[in-house]
Amino acid sequence: MLGFAIVQRLLRDRAGNTFMIVAAAIAPLLALVGGGIDMGRTYISETRLQQACDAGVLAARKALGSQVVTTGAVPDEVSLAGNRFFNVNFRSGAYGSTDRTFTMTLESDYSISGKASANVPTTIMRVFGKNNVPVAVQCEAKLNFSNTDVMMVLDTTGSMNQTNSGDSQPKIAVLRQVVKNFHTQLEASKSPGVRIRYGFVPYSANVNVGYLLKSRWMADGWDYEGRVSVDTGKVETVTKYKYTYTYMSGAKTTLASYSASTCPGDTATWEMIAYGSGSGYEVWDTRVNGTTYSCANADPGVTVTGTSYSNYVYRTLKQQNGTETKQVYKWQYKPVTIDVSGFKDSDPDKPYVGGSVWVRMMGDPTPYPDYMSATFKGCIEERATYQITDYANVDLSKALDLDIDLVPDPSKPNTQWKPILHEISFLRAWKPTGGSWSKSPVTTTDNYMQASNYGLTACPSPAHKLAAMTSTEIASYVDNLKAEGNTYHDIGMIWGGRLLSPTGIFADENADINGSPTTRHLIFLTDGETAPLDLSYASYGVEPLSQRRWSSSSKFSLTQTVENRFTFACNEVKKKNITVWVIGFGTQMTDMLKNCAGDGHWFQADDASQLSKAFDKIAKSMGDLRIIK
Structure with a gap:
């Protein structure tokens, strides 16, 4: 009973109750306050960890x-860069954390994802047995692209067959691989619904764009630096010859005929490999490789037949075979008008068809001139221009070649382009042993130099209009680039701008789509300085004879003329809101090239590795790098 009484008395006595209540509440209060403090630290740590993860990826x-495109592995320098930025933003032991981790993964779309974690120590919560709070974050960075057009203007002159110091492949082979990698990188980074198109303008002394042009943009006729036979009114007794052709070795195959939109250019090369002569005869062996084509108009397009040669060797025997009386002819070297209207499609809005014409310009003038075939291979002569003396005040009503947006008018032939016919360009008053130029006609029995016989009228690989292209299509295109000819930078820039401009001859194809703006980039790559040759038959004819943009009496040298026109054309391209990038591959960048690109947009690449890095930087600058997770 005594114990029960004590309890009742305690229940009735409330003195000290407050102390007991406070004592009982201290523990949960400490947990609440401590948890808030520790959670605040944890939140700050997690925020900082997220920022570090984002910075890293x-x-x-x-x-x-x-x-990464070719090996499938993340390069060491990429991992180093990511970890360096992560470490700077969340140092080891930050906020007292332990067990810090950061890992990165290359995703299938070439984005970089990351995971970061750390254990953040507690303070007051430690009393309750909670020593650490684990935090973990995820992040991902991707290079995104809007609608983008990329025009690559590529120097494919003969020097691209050379190999840079430190490389194991010729420059043209390196370029092929780098372009393939560049395409793969851009394609892997684009989002669904985004259009990326690629175009190409290989250039040397001229460009091969003829089959991209509408028939009505090409002239019906043109004056070529050729020759005609002139009857002297005399006759003479001359030796007759008999020709005998004998197969020696190799293979010749007739290809099945097929239909095409345009006539392909011949790829065959003819090489004399042996020669001999004796009393009353000459004999020589010729080796042929490649393919020759013949095309017949078949509206629409053409019917193509061809012959393929593989180390095909035949012998020609030229024997005296009596005499005959013939009229005596001489050659008159002068501009000769040739009708090329047959190269057009019957529909003027369809692409140029091309083909061949027969002209009487071959053989010896005595006893009798022979007919020869002149074939269009895709290269063109430029439209009207003039010899500019002040490039700060160019008259585009006269320099139609520098107006990159001007659409040809069939009623104004000066606005149209003309087909280059390589076989009928003769270097008037120039011989293999030398000579002097003659603007006036020259009548002689001499055979002056024919540009095509001396490698002076190279025609680059065909240009490619802007189009979405698969990796297979890109590989097929760049693997067929050939390197030959001299370096004329201006014609490459002019046609790169024409094919890329949203307001020029291809405005309907190059306009923005679906209300989304298109970013436009022109990548100009060269491996050498300007190197024109006055002997060449190129986009402005034979320069000392045609004298369309330059002559020996011009204010500027031919090299200066080409470079001044390049600079003017580059500025015209940039006026179209086109970003110009310039790469010097295995060559020193000149002020002309640097000024065209501008600060931050030119690169000097001395070898394959530096060229790859230059294209990488361009790709990154073209895209929008952002966090997507």
């Missing part, structure tokens, strides 16, 4: 180059 994606 952004740096890694920015550093990601085309090496």
Whole structure:
């Protein structure tokens, strides 16, 4: 009973109750306050960890180059860059954390994803047995592209067959691979619904764009630096010859005929490999490789037949075979008007068809001139222009070649382009042993130099209009680039601008789509300085004879003329809101090239590795690098 009484007395006595209540509440209060403090630290740590993760994957994606395209592995320098930025933003032991981790993964779309984690120590919560709070974040960075057009103007002159110091392949082979990697990198980074198109303008002394042009943009006739036979009114007794052709070795195959939109250019090369002569005869062996084509108009397009040669060797025996009386002819070397209207499609809005014409310009004038075939291979002569003396005040009503948006008017032949016919260009008053130029006609029995017989009228690989292209299509195109000819930078820039401009001859194809703006980039790559040759038959004819943009009495040298026109054309391209990039591959960048591109837009690449890095930087600058997770 005594114990029960004590309890009742305690229940009735409330003195000290407050102390007991406070004592009982201290523990949960400490847990609440301590948890808030520790959670605040944890939140700050998690926020900072997220920022570090974002910084890491952004740096890694920015550093990601085309090496990953070919090897499938993230290069070491990419991992180093990502970890460096992560470490700077969340140092080891930050906020007292332990067990810090950061890993990056290359995703299938070439984005870089990351995971970061750390254990953040507690303070007051430690009393309750909670020593650490684990935090973990995820992040991902991707290079995104809007609608983009990329025009690559590529120097494919003969020097591209050379190999840079430190490389194991010729420059043209390196370029092929780098372009493939560049395409793969851009395609892997684009989002659904985004259009990326690619175009190409290989250039040397001229460009091969003829089959991209509408028939009505090409002239019906043109004056070529050729020759005609002139009857002297005399006759003479001359030796007759008999020709005998004998197969020696190799293969010749007739190809099945097929239909095409345009006539392909011949790829065959003819090489004399042996020669001999004796009393009353000459004999020589010729080796042929490649393919020759013949085309017949078949509206629409053409019917193509061809012959393929593989180390085909035949012998020609020229024997005296009596005499005959013939009229005596001489050659008159002068501009000769040739009708090329047959090269057009019957529909003026369809692409140029091309073909061949027969002209009487071959053989010896005595006893009798022979007919020869002149074939269009895709290269063109430029439209009207003039010899500019002040490039700060160019008259585009006269320099129609420098107006990159001007659409040809069939009623104004000066606005139209003309087909280059390589076989009928003769270097008037020039011989293999030398000579002097003659603007006036020259009548002689001499055979002056024919540009095509001396490698002075190279025609680059065909240009390619802007189009969405698969990796297979890109590979097929760049693997067929050939390197030959001299370096004329201006014609490459002019046609790169024409094919890329949204307001020029291809405005309907190059306009923005679906209300979304298109970013436009022109990548100009060269491996050498300007190197024109006055002997060449190119986009402005034979320069000393045609004298359309330059003559020996011009204010500027031919090299200066080409470079001044390049600079003017580059500025015209940039006026179209086109970003110009310039790469010097295995050559020193000149002020002309640097000024065309502008600061931050030119690169000097001395070898394959530096060229790859230049294209990587261009790709990154073209895209929008952002966090997507």
